[in-house]
Amino acid sequence: MKELVNYILQFGNLNQQQMDLILTKAKEKEIKKEEYFSEAGKIAAEVGFIVDGIMRVCYYNNKGEEITKYFIDENNLVVELESFDNNICSSAYVQAVTDCKIIVFSKAEWQELLDTIVGWDTIVHKIISKALIQKVARRSPLVSxxxxxxxxxxxxxxxxxxxxxxxxxxxxxxxxxxxxxxxxxxxxx
Missing domain, CATH: 1.10.10 (Arc Repressor Mutant, subunit A)
Structure with missing residues (x-):
């Protein structure tokens, strides 16, 4: 769980009591290669942090072809954000490309952290902003x-x-x- 703590502390300061609370809500989970972390047509129920392994976000186009949108590797959060935040069915799959070891938070646990820890929402916002900037930076050159x-x-x-x-x-x-x-x-x- 040390990786998760180091990751979070890049985005803001938390005291030991706050970090301990976060760690009590975190659960370690293994996802085997080819298994799904979340699926299209279902509401995303967890936020994950990849300790080891690679996941990909993919979807099927209107011709039925599988399209990989992007890869997520170690020391990054993984979540189908729109589905998770808005309780709507996801349009994409999040699939393990390799065997993965992740740390997960359920929606209720994540919400409890948002409600309890002062500044947690700011940290989460910074994490999401960084991920979006990286995604755009990685995809933009591919077009041209x-x-x-x-x-x-x-x-x-x-x-x-x-x-x-x-x-x-x-x-x-x-x-x-x-x-x-x-x-x-x-x-x-």
Missing amino acids: EDATTRYLSFMEMFPKVINRVPLSYLASYLGITQSSLSRIRKNIR
């Missing part, structure tokens, strides 16, 4: 770059992820076919 440049950019931005995700997920994220990705990887080596 050619496939090889997108792959090279991904390698640079996600050095710990590149060799741990299946090529099909990576190709989907980059917006190219798996055969194009294989050709690009072969040409780079």
Whole structure:
């Protein structure tokens, strides 16, 4: 749980009593590769913090093709935020790409932290803002770059992820076919 404490303290100061309360609400959980943390058509019920492993957010387009929106690796929160905050059905899946060890908070526990800890809402807001900025920064270049440049950019931005995700997920994220990705990887080596 040390990773979670260090992560939270990047966004604000909490005293020992507040940290202890947070840790009493946290539960460790393992999610096996390919299992879902949350699913489309259901209301997201938990906020998670990834201690070990990689998850991805994905959806199915109108042709029934699976599209990977982004990856979430260690030391990041994972939640289908709109669904969780607004009690509405999610439009995306959050799936474990590798076996994952995460720390989770139920909706009730999360709300209790918001109601009890002064400044927790500010910390949560900073965490969400940082995640949104990162998401935009990671996706924006993908729109205008050619496939090889997108792959090279991904390698640079996600050095710990590149060799741990299946090529099909990576190709989907980059917006190219798996055969194009294989050709690009072969040409780079």
